[in-house]
Amino acid sequence: MKTKAVRIYGKEDLRLEEFDLPELNDDEILMEIVSDSVCMSTYKEALQGENHQRVNKDIKERPVIVGHECAGIIRKVGKKWKDQYKENETYTIQPALNIEGSMASVGYSFEYCGGDATFIVVPDIVMEKGCLLPFDSGNGFFQASLAEPMSCIIGAFHSMYHGERGVYQHEMGIVKGGKSALLACCGPMGLGAIGYMLNCVRRPGLLVVTDIDEDRLKRAQTLFSEDYAKERGVELHYVNTAKEENEVETLRALTGGTGFDDVSVYAPVRQVIETADKILGFDGCLNFFAGPVDPELSAMFNFFNVHYKMTHIVGSSGGNTEDMKECLRMSGEGILNPAVMVTHVGGMDAVIDTTLNLPKIPGGKKLIYVGIDMELTAIDEFEEKGRTDERFQTLANITQKNNGLWCAEAENYLLDNF
Known part of the structure; x- marks a missing residue:
C-alpha cells in the first residue's frame, strides 16, 4: 500500500x-x-x-x-x-x-x-x-x-475551578449561571469558545466578549447574536476595548460591580492578562488559554486578592479524550x-x-483535504476565483447560503469535483 x-x-x-x-x-x-x-x-x-x-x-x-x-x-x-x-x-x-x-x-x-x-x-x-x-x-x-482544537477549548473550561472559604475541595468547571468574560476572543479559537460557552451544559448567565478589532467583533456578532444568546438564557455583550478609556471599569460595570467568576485570556499579551486579573470577582478563576511563544512572558497579578478574595489562575494546553468525545457528540447533534x-x-x-x-496567513483555521490538489484558498475568495473556475463559484454559492461558513455540502462538492 x-x-x-x-x-x-x-x-x-x-x-x-x-x-x-x-x-x-x-x-x-x-x-x-x-x-x-x-x-x-x-x-x-x-x-x-x-x-x-x-x-x-x-x-x-x-x-x-x-x-x-x-x-x-x-x-x-x-x-x-x-x-x-x-x-x-x-x-x-x-x-x-x-x-x-x-x-x-x-x-x-x-x-x-x-x-x-x-x-x-x-x-x-x-x-x-x-x-x-x-x-x-x-x-x-x-x-x-476540528474536534481536536475544539477539545482544547472545552478542556480549558473544564480545567477552571472554584471553592468555598474554609472548604478544601474544588468544584471543577466554570460557574453555571455565573458571570464569564472571554478576552481578546474573536479569533478562530475564540469563536469556537463563544459557540461552546453559549451551548454547553454549564453555560453562564452573563458572557462578555472583547477584542480590539472591530471587524472581528462584528463577525462574531453575526455568528452569535445577542438574541441567539438570549434564547439560550445568556446575556451577551461585545466590547471593543480599544475604544474604552478605562476598560476595567467598563467590564466590571457589566457585572454590576461584582467582577467575573470566570475570565479566559485568548491572547498572550501582558495587558490583557493584567486586565483579566483586575476584573475577577470573589473566587474568580483566570484561565490563560493563549499559547505564548516568548518563554519569558510574565504579568502582574494581585496577590492581595489571591489571599483575601480567593482569586486564582490556571493554564491549559490541549484537551483529553473525554473533551474530544464531548465535542463530537455536540457537533454530531448539531448543538456546536x-x-x-x-x-x-x-x-x-x-x-x-x-x-x-x-x-x-490571516484568518482562522486552514482546512486540508489530503486526497486532492488545490492551492490554499480563503472562503471569501471563492467568488473571485469563480470568475475563471466555475467550481469555485459553486463553492461560493454553497458557503454564502450558509452564512459564509464551510459545511458538509461544500465538502462533498469539493471531494467530488477537485
Whole structure:
C-alpha cells in the first residue's frame, strides 16, 4: 500500500513524498485520511524539528508524518481489533496519547501515523489508549478534524475551578449561571469558545466578549447574536476595548460591580492578562488559554486578592479524550458548529507552504483535504476565483447560503469535483 504524505526531516524541512507503508500487523489499523486542519503546534514542530519535545531525535533517518487534526475511514483492521473496529467506518484520532514517561503523540512521533497523509497505519497504542474515536460523517469529515482544537477549548473550561472559604475541595468547571468574560476572543479559537460557552451544559448567565478589532467583533456578532444568546438564557455583550478609556471599569460595570467568576485570556499579551486579573470577582478563576511563544512572558497579578478574595489562575494546553468525545457528540447533534473557526481550504499540495507560513496567513483555521490538489484558498475568495473556475463559484454559492461558513455540502462538492 502506497501513501502520499508530508514528512518532517529536520528544522523547516518538510517534504511531500509518496512511499510504501509496511505490512499491517495484527495489532494495527489501516486508515484512509480525508481531512486534516493545520495547527499552530505543527508550525512550531516544523520550526524546531528534532528539538521539539514531542519529535524523535532520528527524524533525518526516520522521518515522521506531520498533522494531528485528522479524520478518515478505516480500510483494514488487524486481528486484535476486529471485534471493536469495523472497516469503512469513520474515525478521528485524539493525538495526545498520554503515555507514561513519554511525550509521544500522533503527528509528531510516528513514522506512519499523522494527519497529512492519504493512508496511515494506526499503531496499537492509539487503540489501547482509547484514542481512535468514531464520528458521524453526515455532518462532514471537517467537523471531526476540528474536534481536536475544539477539545482544547472545552478542556480549558473544564480545567477552571472554584471553592468555598474554609472548604478544601474544588468544584471543577466554570460557574453555571455565573458571570464569564472571554478576552481578546474573536479569533478562530475564540469563536469556537463563544459557540461552546453559549451551548454547553454549564453555560453562564452573563458572557462578555472583547477584542480590539472591530471587524472581528462584528463577525462574531453575526455568528452569535445577542438574541441567539438570549434564547439560550445568556446575556451577551461585545466590547471593543480599544475604544474604552478605562476598560476595567467598563467590564466590571457589566457585572454590576461584582467582577467575573470566570475570565479566559485568548491572547498572550501582558495587558490583557493584567486586565483579566483586575476584573475577577470573589473566587474568580483566570484561565490563560493563549499559547505564548516568548518563554519569558510574565504579568502582574494581585496577590492581595489571591489571599483575601480567593482569586486564582490556571493554564491549559490541549484537551483529553473525554473533551474530544464531548465535542463530537455536540457537533454530531448539531448543538456546536466548529466551522466558525475555518477561513481557508486547500489540498495536499498546500500543506508545506501553509504550515511553514502559518503565522503570516490571516484568518482562522486552514482546512486540508489530503486526497486532492488545490492551492490554499480563503472562503471569501471563492467568488473571485469563480470568475475563471466555475467550481469555485459553486463553492461560493454553497458557503454564502450558509452564512459564509464551510459545511458538509461544500465538502462533498469539493471531494467530488477537485
